[in-house]
Amino acid sequence: MINRLFIPTVMLASLSLVACTQTPNEANNLAFSNNGKLVKVTDKNNAKNKTLAYDIQDVGLSPKGQVNVWAEKLVNELVLQNDALRPDQPLLISTPVMASNLNTTNELALQLQQGLLAAFHAHEFNLVDLNVATSLRATEQGEFMLSRNWELLRSDLPVSHVLVSTMALTPEGIMFNGRVVNITNNRVLSAVQSFVAASSLSGYLQPSEIIESRNGLLYRHEKRGDSRYTVLGDKL
Incomplete structure (x- = not known):
């Protein structure tokens, strides 16, 4: 047993x-x-x-070029220097213009404008997009909602603060000056200045030629790059 x-x-x-x-x-x-x-x-x-961690390379965020990084740094300083604008107050980002002629702009400025808008939104500011039309336009080429035709845009946007900025091309690169302005009294609430070497924006800037045409006049330089840089696609 x-x-x-x-x-x-x-x-x-x-x-x-x-x-x-x-x-x-x-x-x-x-x-x-x-x-x-x-x-x-x-x-x-x-x-x-594995611990919970945030990795920009792993989470699938879209890649950023130098113009976008530049826009983020500009906005970071504008936020740092801001002395009055609250995040809940509507803000409009206007197109950067040339310091020598406030009625002209270029492809680089247009792209920088988009980057500034995205960077401000990342700081949770209340952004207003001026280029959204009052109605959708369905065409054979596609469906469009954005426009630069003032007749298709709203004229009663509740905006009292605007980011205005200027750019100037030099033989070394590009100068940028921007400020957030209260358009009811023209008071500057924040300001930033920046310089970017042309080598950092090689896809947008090109050095001057030995012979170049500007405003209908011909200029001759000793060597290529002696004069100020130009933006690719600009009409000289």
């Missing part, structure tokens, strides 16, 4: 010892039953031991 009980007891103790020495897989907490069959989850990536 003792021998008959001894074998099952030893087997039970052995099974218990094996069960205790196995490391439980926490991923099995996600196991589920499918038509009466237990389906287990294997933690191949060891996710249970």
Whole structure:
């Protein structure tokens, strides 16, 4: 009788010892039953031991070019220098213009304007987009909501603060000056100045040629790059 009980007891103790020495897989907490069959989850990536972290390369954010990074730095300083504008007050981002002629702009300025708008929104400011038309235009080329035709835009936007800015091209790069202005009294609430070397904006700026035409006049320089840079696509 003792021998008959001894074998099952030893087997039970052995099974218990094996069960205790196995490391439980926490991923099995996600196991589920499918038509009466237990389906287990294997933690191949060891996710249970990974801490929650934010990595801009892993989360899938869109890549940024130098113009966008420049816009973010400009806005960071404008926010730092701001002495009155509240985040809940509507703000409009106007197109940067040339310091020598406040009625002209270029492709770089237009792209920088978009970057400034996105950067301000990242700081949770209340942005107003002037270029949203009053109605959608469906054409053979596509459906358009943005416009630069003043007749298609709203004229009663509740805006009292505007970011205005100027740009100036030099033989070394480009100068930028911007300020947030209260248009009810022209008070400057924040201001920023910046200089970017042309090498950082190689996709937008090009050095001057030995012979160049500007405002209907021909200019001759000793070598290429002696005069100020120009924006690609500008009409000289």
